[in-house]
Amino acid sequence: MSTFLTERPAIRSRRRRESDLPYLLINPPLTDPTQPYHSIPYLVAAARRAGFSGGRCVDANIDALNHLARPENVGRLLERAAAVRRRIEASADLTRADELDYRAALGAEGLSPDFVSRAIDIFRDGRSFYHHPTYRQAVLAMKRWQELLGLDGVPKSIADFQILPGPVVNLSCYADLCEPAVIDRLTGPFDPYVRGPFLDLIGEREWRVVGLSVAYTGQLPMALRLAREIRARRPETVIVFGGTEVCDHVRFARVPGDYWRIFSDADLIVPGEGETPFCEILTAVRDGRDLAGIPGVLTREDTSPAPSINYENVAELPTPAYDVWDWDAYWSPEPVILYSPTRGCYWNKCTFCDYGLNSDRPTSPSRERPVEAVIKDLEEITGFGRTVYFAVDAMSPRYLRLLCDAMKELRDPVRWSAELRLERTFPKRDMAKRLKDAGCVAISFGYESGSQRVLDLIDKGVRLTDVPDILRDLVKNDIGAQMMGFTGFPSERDDEAARTYDFLLEHDDLWSLAGIGTFSLTPGSMVAKNPDAFAVEILPLPPSEDVARYLPWRDTTQGANRWPGEIDRRVDDERMSLIRRTSDDRPFVGGIDTAHTLLYFAAFGRRLWPGLPQDDPQVDLLPIADPTIPFANIEAFADFEDVRDQFFLLKRNGGASSTSIAPWLGGRGTARRGDSSVAILPSGTTFTIPVAGQGLTRDRLRALIKLTARLNGDI
Template identity: 30%
Template sequence: MKVSLLFPPTWHPSQPYLSLPSLTGFLTQAGVKNVSQRDLGIELLDKVLTQSFAHGLYQQLVDKQQSLERERTGEIGPGSAEQLARVIESLDRFPYLFERIELAKETLRGEGFYDIEAYRNSLFLIDKWLEVLSSLYFPTRMTVVDNQFGDYSIYSSKDLIKAIRDEGQNPYISLFREHVLPSLLTDRPDLVGVSITATSQIIPGLTLCRLIKEHAPELHVTVGGSIFTRLVDNLRRCPWLFDLVDDFVVFEGETALLELVNQMDGKRDFSKVPNLIYRQNGKITVNQPFYSENINQLTAPNYDGFPLDLYLSPEPVLPVQFSRGCYYKDCAFCALTLDHQNFRQRDPGKTVDDLVWLKERYGAQSFFFTDECFALSPTKRLCQQMIERQVNVKWTCELRFEKNLSRELLTQMRDAGCLKIVFGLESFNQRVMDFMKKGIKQEWVRRIVDDCVDLGIAVHCYVIVGFPTEKEEEALDTMNFVVGNKKLHESYGFSCQPCLFDLEKEAPIMSDPGSYGIRRIMRPATEDLSLGFFYEVQEGMTPAQAEQLYQQVYEKISEVVCELPFNYSMADGLLYIARAKSQALQVPQPTGS
């Protein structure tokens, strides 16, 4: 049995995502001999950022200009005049970008990464290059970290059916056809697993599934990831998806994928595969109850086969996990807890074993814990073991502003190599905090932030604007806490990401929206795959007023935050902080007279 695991575009280009390495490690440990994994996002980005690709692109732009100019003599299709202007602009920019595009990529992979001007310029050039490529597919816009398909909603099955076949607006059809399918089909896997975990991957991922099925209908194609985990009920009503995909694995995928491999090799009784959604005899079946892994029986993520040298950073920052789920499930706005159903804590010793193995195998010095939040007592034991065993790695993680998060524990975390902590602040107004069921107090936030800055641990804060019933002055309390706290926002590595409140499917607030001041919930009839909802409120800012204020908050916070690298990428920021710490240690200290 040959298994091929694929991660479609687009994700952040400086580090791999954890899903495929976790599955690969588990399957390999269970004795599945032939498992390959590919990050198609970084593969394609690397291919596109070459002069050899550029030669073909130039000719495509010339041909597109000529065809659009011919159209002008007859009827002009929607967007043709604007697309023509974009294509002409792209051809004007082309020589400048052509000369610099490979250098930009190599700069980010070398020492130039740590030169902030070179870093910014390289990312800017790459984004402009992707804009040139996008002009062929107007109004679609590809960026380094996202895909925006202008005419299509990713939440509408009718739109998705069209988007995955639209050669004019979907760049991934030709990119996959030319640069992925030949090698995939030559490899001839029996099972192809596609991980769709971000909204930016929905159209590319389903496009990939369609092309695989068209070229090799006998291949078994399975889709996993958090997007469709949140759409379990919707999948029952979307039979067309099962023309592209044989089945979906929802929630956690390790045991499910292993059992799927076993069934394909044996009796093919798919009712035995946990967490599987499949179509049989025209009927869509959901295998329940959903299964959660014993995470102490999981092995370390296996990055074999991932092209770690292709990521746009000078050294790998590898994602790892210490726990799954969230030990605090009460935040009214949060749908993240759905992905893992319940909280489970991995043994600290096993996690340290994983870090040691990953460091030795891949030369990784920096790690990104993807946990929803670290629990305090296990964190203490983890840090003790990291210090005792002299693991000597740098890392970042997420914590809550807990009353019991002491300066002592923060000191221990710093001594164990923690360089930055991500906090979900959401609001600094106590009424709103309480209404969100955050379970935190203003004074805890102030103390913990001060302790982190004093100890040299960088801080990231997530902020939400427009939670139901929030008034403008309450939202400004949060903004003023960040903007007015010079000690915090002038500390090295600080970042803050304001977000506009989104009423998400499966969030606790949806179980009783009326008690949160939500008067009416709406969803366009066409958006049958929506992960969120429109709504009206009884009091506080309307969604439109909240959006307006969000822009103001975003702009004000942006004035005091270092956008690149710290607000752009946690992984890049971690490397910058590690470099700054290393250089500080090398500065000779003045001697007394």
């Protein structure tokens, strides 16, 4: 893939001309509701400097979620859940899809129409948010709500505020992505927002340009749906797609140019960084010029296997326009702001890495914004909030030292976190003290592996013997450490996989959070580009995978085939459980690099959690329910794990799509008739209650259920 590297933004090289050209930038659902992504503020700032003042931005993600969370909308959802239960309970035979829906619908038992809005109030309240038992009730409420939302769409398709890339719809398969009926069904939960506030917005003005910023795979279905709605109502509007998810489709399409099949409502695609290309698009539309030939922009005629990627000169960019967002709309007690003082990774060597807008290296080229410009940006940012996440790949040690020393002089100090490398020079340069003085509350580290041999194969440039001293310095300065790694790298032995966990357990007093995943082989990584050097044989992709995000491969040293998405089962459950210190993941407290986690670090230090013991939740959002149902074996009903396993089985045996999994979903389930009482815990966990009698009174049963809920982490 070729690159177009701007030495300075093109908008600086021509005379500024004021224009009120109406343009609209959209952040589509579904993604993190606790903070906005930062791509659109960068685009708007560049457009304003170029003289374009007619823009409007909509975070359709938070707008849609807040709309759906209204008690009247939640009330209607609860009514639909009750209707689903009645329909299924009256059915003679249940399919697996019925069982999935019944499990979800049963989760509505005992809920009130305001349970979601009350949970959001907890997230926004400065006292309830930091009372962890109360906070956890709000988190569980969100999990229950998302499960219920699937009743209006595809079962098991929404979790952790993302539309899942499986197990029922394959977001790498064009048969699914290009079928409007599939997209409409998948995005069905958002119909009240799309048909109401969103269409009102599209009708508000004759938008000349509409841009959809798609950073995550989970946003793609709604982005395609919204683009179709825009095209139907504004056929003359220039529709532009950009963002890292769009870039992945351009880079990884198995057939060059095939991505235009899914972006059928788009006129233009920006597969790289967008500030300069976006300004050039606005200029061309304003001046009535042809849109072809803009560097870093693809038109329908561009189907080259190596399209150009634009990389900005970050030193010349204006301060992001954070005033485009309504910060009170987000689900946090105070704003947490994403900001990028650097782009790309200065190390840029790790052989597993294939991240973002890269071409011939693991990440995009490393660029640093002058520290004095960063300080000026931060002074403006503090007008919106004082908590910042530096959204960077990795900052060089030299740059980090300069930045920390300068940040100590900020008029309004900020609390911040970032992802950094485990630099061996940190202790000798007293870097932890510098970080603390600059306002740092937590650091995420790509620890990767507990085996030095594997780290050397990765070309990580880290010695495991240096890591404890680096972490001890952070402990002394009360800075949280979040350790990220994976098992399953090519040629990794079983004992080396276990060692990745054991190293953390041996030093468990030095880190705050940890997340260990399973290695996935990506096409742009150095491993994939030189498989023989890593004892890797790349296997054929299933025909359903039109977007080659991840590759199946064979570890020739282990004699084992590895499939994307599989969990590494070589490590025992006990080791896995011992490194988990939280019940929740993104976007909630305990999820690495999330707004809520950063705020908890800022409030409670490296321990993350408030002191124990804490009392019960201050609210009763999710009462324990114990209805009677006409089925005797609710625990045996089909669940998420069953669907996921079937999805991966199909993938390995020819390909997975909504069509190929439909016969399995429509197959007969395991439901058995027979009345039983079930307990529904706050988390939605459901189990059959033993029949009272023989000394087990109803009150005793309720006490046991509550104890089970507490042990389950529900209370």
